[in-house]
Amino acid sequence: MRELVVQVSFALYAALTLGGAVWAVTAKSLVRALLGLTLSLMGVAALYVLIAAPLVALMQILIYVGAVVVLIFFAIMLTRAQAEQEEAGARDTGRYLRAGAAGLAVAGLLAAACLRHGPKISGTASEIPPSDIGAAFLGPYVLGFEVISVVLFAAMAGAVVLAFERRKPR
């Protein structure tokens, strides 16, 4: 019974994730594409919960849905004026075919390699306390932890410098 529930919920969440992703790349309106992206992110968060990583699922919702999606929404609003006709114009099928072929080729190659040479293990996921992740961050991986904060600072400062309106004397 428990197995069945897990399998059914995995199928549901995987369908939600991939369906949201397909909606995000095919929707004509960018706001609808963003809604599809949010659905997909929520599906991935549910998959994280299913694999016994609730902290990562919480961070996924907090960072992606709470921050990144809002940022992209700001980007849509700041470039609103012509967003509609940019996506509406020039629907040539050749471009779609080439893009689909490229995506399928890369992912299919990786999937074939994974199917043939993937590790033959059937481990069960176990939940670990968040303090272990904190110990990993402040123990052996403290350099990466500090570097990510420097990267975030550099990105913020770069964004401010780029978007800052210079008042040139004319």
Next chain:
Amino acid sequence: MSPLLLYQLVAFGLLAVGLFGLLSRSSLVGMLISVELMLNGAGLSIVAAGQLTPMPDELGQAAALFVMGLAAAESTLVLAIVYVVRKRFGSAASDAVSELRG
């Protein structure tokens, strides 16, 4: 099929869809959305590999949190770039940002 394989296949699906969107979208914001999808696939794959193999679990989860931090930094910068492109070229389509006509 093992659970690890199923999770990797979902991640590859996200990668394929994101790559398709990156190549077929014509607006910069749409391309940013596709890149976020691909990064999500990467995070899902990393966490699944960390949880379902004998490697230490906290390693995979910490790596996924790194990916999230990088995605946040990247989207901040892309937002600023899209804003500047919109101001300078009058449109946020990727075709507009080519001054050299080939």
